[in-house]
Amino acid sequence: MSYEGFKKAEIVGWDARAGTYNDFTGQVTTQAIPMLLAMAETAPGKRILDLCCGTGRAAGAAGALGAHAEGIDVSAAMVDAARAAFPTVVFDVGDAEFIPRENHSYDAAICSFGLMHVGSPDALLSEMARVLKPGGRVALSHWIGPPESPLFRIVFGTMMKLADMSVVPPSPPPFALSTEEAMRKALEKTGFQAISILQLPLAFRAPSGKFAEQFRQFAARAAIILDKQDDAVLKEIYSSWDAQLKEFLVDGEYRVPMPALAVSAVRGT
Numbered sequence: 001m002s003y004e005g006f007k008k009a010e011i012v013g014w015d016a017r018a019g020t021y022n023d024f025t026g027q028v029t030t031q032a033i034p035m036l037l038a039m040a041e042t043a044p045g046k047r048i049l050d051l052c053c054g055t056g057r058a059a060g061a062a063g064a065l066g067a068h069a070e071g072i073d074v075s076a077a078m079v080d081a082a083r084a085a086f087p088t089v090v091f092d093v094g095d096a097e098f099i100p101r102e103n104h105s106y107d108a109a110i111c112s113f114g115l116m117h118v119g120s121p122d123a124l125l126s127e128m129a130r131v132l133k134p135g136g137r138v139a140l141s142h143w144i145g146p147p148e149s150p151l152f153r154i155v156f157g158t159m160m161k162l163a164d165m166s167v168v169p170p171s172p173p174p175f176a177l178s179t180e181e182a183m184r185k186a187l188e189k190t191g192f193q194a195i196s197i198l199q200l201p202l203a204f205r206a207p208s209g210k211f212a213e214q215f216r217q218f219a220a221r222a223a224i225i226l227d228k229q230d231d232a233v234l235k236e237i238y239s240s241w242d243a244q245l246k247e248f249l250v251d252g253e254y255r256v257p258m259p260a261l262a263v264s265a266v267r268g269t
């Protein structure tokens with residue numbers, strides 16, 4: 001299945017969020033970058049490709065460490081934001097499922113919270129292997145899914161129960177690689193070796209009364225579903241979220257755990 005409707009909705013969603021990305025999603029995803037840079041063995045002179053780069057913070061940080069960093073994202077608005085923030089790093093618009101780069105070009109490929117947003121995560125992993133030099137390193141982060149993740153158990157669990165999915169473009173399952181076991185299998189199938197997986201204790205934060213508004217800003221994939229629902233369904237979803245999220249309200253702020261996997265592996269020679 002090609003998921004063309006889903007892929008178009010992703011581009012529209014991230015284009016619309018590029019201007020405020022660092023205030024919402026970027027507040028959380030940026031916390032994983034130091035681990036990914038270490039996993040990629042970032043060092044001066046290394047060629048590093050950041051896939052699904054968003055506003056370019058991983059590539060920008062790799063460049064600041066002396067690497068020859070480049071970034072690719074399918075959203076033109078994200079690439080504009082990345083170029084503005086990191087003018088010495090090369091950023092291009094492109095699809096990570098068909099990376100517009102030669103075979104065996106990079107010492108490391110990073111993908112920070114991108115796998116959940118592509119039509120085929122397997123295609124992205126194969127493309128990462130193709131553009132890496134033999135022995136090159138992959139470093140990626142990915143959300144842990146329900147039931148372990150309180151955030152995704154509540155928000156996606158409720159949407160799957162209450163939303164009208166017949167009006168939403170078909171999409172690949174968001175949490176297919178959200179366990180250590182599934183991630184390891186997918187990497188092994190692609191020929192990666194020396195796989196190492198850690199968990200990062202990340203959390204989504206929003207002021208009391210602003211959870212739904214800020215989560216929609218944060219999560220373009222969830223917004224693809226929410227944008228299509230009528231007001232009555234949205235009201236039901238939001239009130240169910242509020243009821244379930246009460247335990248995570250601390251000092252007027254929701255602090256909802258959304259743990260992530262940080263994964264490294266080596267391309268075989």
Ligand SMILES: C[S@@+](CC[C@H](N)C(=O)[O-])C[C@H]1O[C@@H](n2cnc3c(N)ncnc32)[C@H](O)[C@@H]1O
Pocket residue numbers: 010011014015025026029030051052053054055056072073074075078094095096097111112113114117118119
């Ligand atoms: C959650 S954001 C992650 C951005 C950044 N890597 C970070 O960690 O903050 C997901 C990004 O994937 C990009 N994306 C979605 N599908 C893509 C594809 N097929 N090829 C390249 N980028 C894609 C989106 O435009 C968006 O910028």
